[in-house]
Structures are given as structure tokens and as C-alpha cells.
Amino acid sequence: MITEPTPASVFGNYFGAGKCPPGSPKTCTDTDIMDNVFIEPFVKPEDDIEQQIRESMGIKKTDARLSIRILRDHGHNCTLEGRMFWSGDHLEFQDEPPGRGVYSKCQMQLWFKDGDLKINDPGNECAEKFCPYGNAKTLEGRRYQKGSDQLLAAYKKSAMPPPVSIFGRYNGTGKCATDERKIEACNKNKIADYIVIKPSETADAHVVLEGSNCSMDADVMWLGNHLAFVKERPDEPGSPYILQFWFKDDTVVVSKVWNNHCGTNIQGAIFKKPSASPKRQLNAGKPASPADIEAEWKLVKSKQEWKNNFAIKFEDITKLELKEEAIIALALKKADAMEKELKHHPAFRDFDIWPADAQLGLLSMAWALGTTKLKNGWPSFNAACKKQDFDVAVNHC
Numbered sequence: 001m002i003t004e005p006t007p008a009s010v011f012g013n014y015f016g017a018g019k020c021p022p023g024s025p026k027t028c029t030d031t032d033i034m035d036n037v038f039i040e041p042f043v044k045p046e047d048d049i050e051q052q053i054r055e056s057m058g059i060k061k062t063d064a065r066l067s068i069r070i071l072r073d074h075g076h077n078c079t080l081e082g083r084m085f086w087s088g089d090h091l092e093f094q095d096e097p098p099g100r101g102v103y104s105k106c107q108m109q110l111w112f113k114d115g116d117l118k119i120n121d122p123g124n125e126c127a128e129k130f131c132p133y134g135n136a137k138t139l140e141g142r143r144y145q146k147g148s149d150q151l152l153a154a155y156k157k158s159a160m161p162p163p164v165s166i167f168g169r170y171n172g173t174g175k176c177a178t179d180e181r182k183i184e185a186c187n188k189n190k191i192a193d194y195i196v197i198k199p200s201e202t203a204d205a206h207v208v209l210e211g212s213n214c215s216m217d218a219d220v221m222w223l224g225n226h227l228a229f230v231k232e233r234p235d236e237p238g239s240p241y242i243l244q245f246w247f248k249d250d251t252v253v254v255s256k257v258w259n260n261h262c263g264t265n266i267q268g269a270i271f272k273k274p275s276a277s278p279k280r281q282l283n284a285g286k287p288a289s290p291a292d293i294e295a296e297w298k299l300v301k302s303k304q305e306w307k308n309n310f311a312i313k314f315e316d317i318t319k320l321e322l323k324e325e326a327i328i329a330l331a332l333k334k335a336d337a338m339e340k341e342l343k344h345h346p347a348f349r350d351f352d353i354w355p356a357d358a359q360l361g362l363l364s365m366a367w368a369l370g371t372t373k374l375k376n377g378w379p380s381f382n383a384a385c386k387k388q389d390f391d392v393a394v395n396h397c
Contacts, residue, residue: 006041006064006086010110013038013238014117014144029141031070034151034223037117037144038067038238039091039110042083060085062094066110067238068119068139070131071151073225074181074246075255075268078131080139081239084110093126106130108139115146152240155221155230158204162222166247170195170271172211177270181246181253186268195252195271197227197245207245209254214265220245233258274315288320296320338366345375347382358390365397 016035020028042065062083070078084091093108106125111118121127121139131137172193176186193211200206203219205227220227220243227245242257250273254266288296300314322330342348342362351359362385366374375382384393 004086010112011039011041012146013149014146015150017143017145027141029138031142034071036069036149040065064091075183075244077257079258080130117144158222162204167197168273170252170273173270173272175270176268177253183255183268187265189266189269211266335363338363338371341371347386
């Protein structure tokens with residue numbers, strides 16, 4: 001199957017053309033100025049056998065790479081990447097079948113006129129396949145103008161700074177957003193995760209994020225109704241990493257564009273500022289009496305209906321607090337006690353010469369399970385630890 005080469009004039013960047021002008025056909029779809037299409041030359045070398053296989057599957061030879069980005073409020077975004085071939089007077093999307101599984105092919109064309117680009121998506125099939133969620137799930141009739149990526153152009157310190165109310169610390173809740181910021185592909189955060197947003201001299205704000213398999217310490221910009229972190233990828237032009245931070249009341253939800261690992265691990269998860277109500281400490285700064293401690297313990301124990309909630313749930317009903325240095329001292333004392341008890345077990349007798357990561361892993365399990373359950377209820381794990389075969393131990397914890 002011989003296809004014509006894609007004209008060099010169609011390669012480049014195209015930004016959203018805005019609202020459909022009066023009198024436009026019903027198939028026209030509004031396109032935000034920060035939506036983007038990027039087309040670049042792409043030729044995959046192939047030998048005779050690869051060519052025969054491709055042609056036997058009815059797949060045409062492509063010579064262009066496509067990247068589409070559609071941004072909508074509350075993280076309801078759409079991204080699409082793929083290869084295309086020239087078909088007489090327009091580009092056609094080459095939706096190649098996967099190696100296995102059910103395959104439904106979609107067809108999409110890009111038409112060009114006087115530096116403008118219009119998408120045609122018959123039956124809305126490509127949109128349903130690649131953009132199934134939120135309010136960005138239509139590709140048909142979207143229009144773009146040739147020119148620079150307007151998101152990158154807008155990524156600078158704003159003349160209208162963000163509201164000061166967004167600054168502060170937000171803690172993980174272990175939950176997904178359920179309001180208008182709800183994202184179908186949500187990954188719940190952990191209560192140990194947190195986001196700190198503070199002012200910056202060189203940007204609209206600075207974000208420090210510590211999450212599951214994810215950390216971030218970077219300047220961000222205010223884009224009218226949300227904060228955004230944008231990082232270009234030299235190896236993938238037209239597809240910058242984007243993290244968005246959407247605020248409501250005292251919460252923030254993170255969404256991603258393209259496969260930034262931070263966004264993937266916490267996308268759609270809701271973070272919440274600690275309660276703004278004043279702590280009701282008894283005799284603040286002074287030791288609590290045994291009676292105070294006993295009363296607080298009984299109060300927490302009485303809330304059995306909360307037993308499956310995270311500890312942060314009890315923040316608003318408790319009065320007593322420990323200083324950070326006291327918490328650390330207690331944690332270290334408990335860790336020492338667990339270590340001494342575990343080293344009496346044959347599986348952990350050589351604990352002192354284990355690698356540091358293995359030592360921390362064992363103490364983490366003991367903290368979560370208790371030393372008695374760990375010693376008696378994990379025979380395969382214990383056997384691997386006795387042999388100091390930690391690769392096997394990992395598979396049994």
C-alpha cells in the first residue's frame with residue numbers, strides 16, 4: 001500500500017481557535033485557546049518482512065505523529081497520541097490494533113485550509129475510545145489555528161495572582177473527590193501524603209508534594225481558576241507534562257495531563273486542610289493528668305463506628321497533643337522494644353547484619369501487625385528471612 005508523503009506545510013503546532021463563529025454547522029465544537037494539536041514527521045524504518053506483515057493487516061505506512069490535548073475544568077481532560085498518513089488532501093489517523101484483546105477501530109481525519117485545522121471524527125468513535133470521561137469527550141468539529149502552544153505562552157507569572165486562601169498545607173484523606181472534580185481513573189492518596197502551597201517570588205506559587213511513590217518541589221502558575229505545573233519533554237514535543245491543582249473550600253484535587261508519574265499516583269484524590277477550629281488543649285504546654293489521658297482514651301474507644309476511618313477523623317474531638325519530639329521518642333522506644341523481641345525468634349536472629357532496607361521493612365510489618373502475629377502467622381516470610389533471601393521475603397509480605 002503506497003501512500004503519498006505528508007506535505008511539509010501541515011507539520012507544526014496548532015492552538016485552539018475558540019468558540020464556533022455564528023452560522024457554523026451543528027458539528028462545530030468550541031475549542032479552548034489552550035487546547036493544542038502538534039504534528040511532526042515520523043518515519044519508522046522497516047524491513048521487507050515487517051512491510052509484508054503490515055500490509056497483510058491492512059495497515060498503511062505512516063509518516064506523521066499526532067498529539068492532541070484538550071483541557072477542561074476540574075481535570076476533565078483528554079489526550080490522544082498516534083501516527084497518521086496522508087490521504088490525498090487530508091491526514092488520517094492510523095488506529096493500530098493492540099497485540100491482544102477486543103479491538104474496535106476508530107477513524108479520524110484532520111483537514112487543513114489556510115493554516116487552520118479541523119478534526120472530523122465520524123460517529124464520535126475516536127472520542128469515545130480516547131476521551132470517554134468528563135466534558136472533553138467530543139473531537140468532531142474542533143478547530144485549531146497554526147501557531148505556538150498557548151499554554152506554554154501563558155505559563156508565566158500572572159498579572160492576577162491566586163487568592164491567598166489557597167496557601168497552606170493539605171493532608172491526604174485516603175479518598176477520591178466526589179464533587180465536580182471527580183475523575184473516573186482516581187487513585188486514592190494516603191493520610192501520610194500531603195501538599196504544601198506557599199507564595200513564590202519567581203512564580204505565582206510554590207508546591208511541595210509528598211505522596212505515594214511521588215514527590216515534587218516546584219514553582220507553579222495560576223491559570224485563572226487553578227494552579228498548574230507544566231514541564232516540556234524534549235523527547236515528546238507537543239506533549240508536556242502537566243499537573244493541575246483544583247481548589248474548593250479547604251480542599252484540593254490533583255489531575256494530570258499525559259503520563260506524569262506523580263499525577264498517575266494521586267489523580268482524583270482529595271487533599272484537605274487541617275481543621276481550622278482551635279484545638280481545645282487542656283492546660284496547653286503542661287503535662288496532662290492521668291485522669292485527662294484516661295478520659296480521652298475512653299472517648300476515642302467509644303467511637304467504634306469510626307474504627308474503619310483514618311486517625312485524622314478524631315482530630316476534632318480530641319483535646320490532648322504530644323510535642324513532635326515526644327512522638328519521635330515514643331516511636332523509637334517502641335521500635336527498640338520490637339527489635340529486641342523479634343531477635344529472640346530464629347528467623348530474625350541475625351537482624352543486626354541485615355541490610356538497612358530489610359531492617360526497616362521488618363519493623364514496619366511488626367508495627368502494623370504486632371510482633372506476636374508476625375512471628376506466628378507468616379511462616380513463608382519468616383523462612384525467607386531466616387535464609388536472608390529478601391527477594392523471596394518481599395513476595396510473602
